[in-house]
Amino acid sequence: MTETDVKVLNEILTEKQKEIAPELNESEFFEFFSAQEILRNYSLSPNEIQNGIVGGGNGGTDGGIDSIYLLVGGRYVSDTEAAEDLKALKQSVVIDLILIQSSREETFSMDRVLRMGETSENILSLGRGPTEFTEKYNDSLLDAIERFRTGHRVLVGKFPTLNLSFFYVTKGQTTKISDDVKKKATGVEGKAKALLATVTKSTFTFVGARELIELAIKPPKKTTPLPYIGLMDSPKGGYAAFVKLSAFYDFITDRDEMIDHLFDFNVRDYQGDVEVNKGIRDTLAKAVANEDFWWLNNGITELDPVLRTV
Numbered sequence: 001m002t003e004t005d006v007k008v009l010n011e012i013l014t015e016k017q018k019e020i021a022p023e024l025n026e027s028e029f030f031e032f033f034s035a036q037e038i039l040r041n042y043s044l045s046p047n048e049i050q051n052g053i054v055g056g057g058n059g060g061t062d063g064g065i066d067s068i069y070l071l072v073g074g075r076y077v078s079d080t081e082a083a084e085d086l087k088a089l090k091q092s093v094v095i096d097l098i099l100i101q102s103s104r105e106e107t108f109s110m111d112r113v114l115r116m117g118e119t120s121e122n123i124l125s126l127g128r129g130p131t132e133f134t135e136k137y138n139d140s141l142l143d144a145i146e147r148f149r150t151g152h153r154v155l156v157g158k159f160p161t162l163n164l165s166f167f168y169v170t171k172g173q174t175t176k177i178s179d180d181v182k183k184k185a186t187g188v189e190g191k192a193k194a195l196l197a198t199v200t201k202s203t204f205t206f207v208g209a210r211e212l213i214e215l216a217i218k219p220p221k222k223t224t225p226l227p228y229i230g231l232m233d234s235p236k237g238g239y240a241a242f243v244k245l246s247a248f249y250d251f252i253t254d255r256d257e258m259i260d261h262l263f264d265f266n267v268r269d270y271q272g273d274v275e276v277n278k279g280i281r282d283t284l285a286k287a288v289a290n291e292d293f294w295w296l297n298n299g300i301t302e303l304d305p306v307l308r309t310v
Helices: 002-020 026-038 047-052 081-090 109-123 139-158 178-193 207-219 245-252 275-285 293-297
Strands: 068-072 094-102 161-169 199-207 230-232 239-242
Touching: 002 026, 002 207, 026 068, 026 094, 026 161, 026 207, 081 139, 081 275, 094 109, 094 139, 109 139, 109 161, 109 178, 161 178, 161 239, 178 199, 199 207
Parallel strands: 094 161, 161 199
Antiparallel strands: 068 094, 230 239
16 A cells, blocks of 8 residues: 555665765655665766755756766766767767656656656757756756766767656655656657657656665666686586686675675675684685685585485
8 A cells, every 4th residue: 555655665765864874854865765776777876876966956946857867888977078088989879868856745746747848858959058948957957968968969970879768756656647647758758759869768757655665675787797717518508617716706795895686685694703714714725735625615516316415
């Protein structure tokens, strides 16, 4: 039920705010949290998430957009200088422009959809300058608009894939959005493609309390290469790859912290300076010719349906 979803979401928000950003007020943290969860697969840093929030800028309005992110090849473009440097990229470039409206309301409003559409029209009408926009936007939003236009200008000759994504986030229930609001969101999608010919795909997504909870508890997707130094195949199919311990350590950690979501929930983490771990460390530090680290420390290996070794 909606009331339960909102209660659970509020509990998550309270705990996460204490952990991540106690200095923010509730509205500011909801903007941060929404953007963080929507962008989770891009692995942006907290500073990059905060950098994309334009709702609190000075000198004007936010145009109904709380956050805006330009990503090229999955990497966040933080300023116009970085956008200008994109000209060094080769072909097959993918641009993602992500616009997010975050509201702690428990409904989805037609007015907010209309305002997002109007601001996106200003952004995508490349010949339209700030003095011709339908609102006087704040400095943060104007900077984000300029950043996108700079990136688009230097990359357009490479015929990039340009994906435009609108996200409207509230604590409401997406199953109760009125048909008129849905229809207007579809119109915003279509208008974006009509305004700028280079837009490959335009999508408008509603995110309610239930969807935000599901995002929060879902492990992020991330592709990370693990270089190997040798490969052994089996006559019955399958392979065993050999990697350096240092490379494996880099693969499973981030700033010396274990990346927990890479592992199943029942995989034990490092348990501290206990006897078992001391023994594992000793076999690494004090190599003995007749001892095989693999057989001493690999846990349980199934050799065939009958024989197993510990």
